[in-house]
Amino acid sequence: MTEWRVLLTRPAEESQALAASLAQAGIFSSSLPLLEIEALPVTAEQQAVFQALHRYCAVIVVSKPAARLSLRQLAQPSPHLPWFSVGAATAQILADHGLNVHYPLTGDDSEALLQLPALREAIAHPGARVLILRGEGGRELLAQRLREQGASVEYLELYRRFLPAYRPGALMQRIQLERLNGLVVSSGQGFLHLQALAGPDWPQVAQLPLFVPSPRVHEMARAAGAEKVVDCRGASAAALLVALGSFAL
Known part of the structure; x- marks a missing residue:
């Protein structure tokens, strides 16, 4: 090699x-x-969401930047709220903060996450609400599939990505x-x-x-x-x- x-x-x-x-x-x-990653300005909307995470049955973090920026605003985490990530590296950032994190052991994409039994269990009740923390734009597959399973899905965008000059x-x-x-x-x-x-x-x-x-x-x-x-x-x-x-x- x-x-x-x-x-x-x-x-x-x-x-x-x-x-x-x-x-x-x-x-x-x-x-x-x-x-290159640029954090979006912290808004009243962002602060309100982080102060009311108890409304959700699952929080999904799609990247390491989203994990780091989330932790800056996170108050005392609930031990009962399940967090999910697409990959192990993102999960480790969250777990180091004491969060209850689930992630697929094989595959680093939305498709692998959707097969995770813990995620299916988290949304397997009427009125399930899911929060996805991500950058501006991105794939819609995850939200689409969760909605097809009956969950209500909301996005909170924390950063933007751009090509350096x-x-x-x-x-x-x-x-x-x-x-x-x-x-x-x-x-x-x-x-x-x-x-x-x-x-x-x-x-x-x-x-x-x-x-x-x-x-x-x-x-x-x-x-x-x-x-x-x-x-x-x-x-x-x-x-x-x-x-x-x-x-x-």
């Missing part, structure tokens, strides 16, 4: 942690963050300068930003092995012309290492 030289595209702090895990396995990585050609220049032979994205939006930053160089970039966290992002990348897409079945360092080890250069 030491032949790999991969580009990490997560926010800077997350890329740093992932790079450390890869380095321990002898894998070179370079970081070019394609997602890079000069034209920065992506291809980094790939060539550091002789990178693999790309890693951690979300659908991360992939869209990768493609946007590539611009006219996308046909060349699309030839490199691309490691993605889920079947959904795999489909996105293939539809956009990426030639060698590997579904890591998760966004963790462990999942990426397994995928790197199973793909022959």
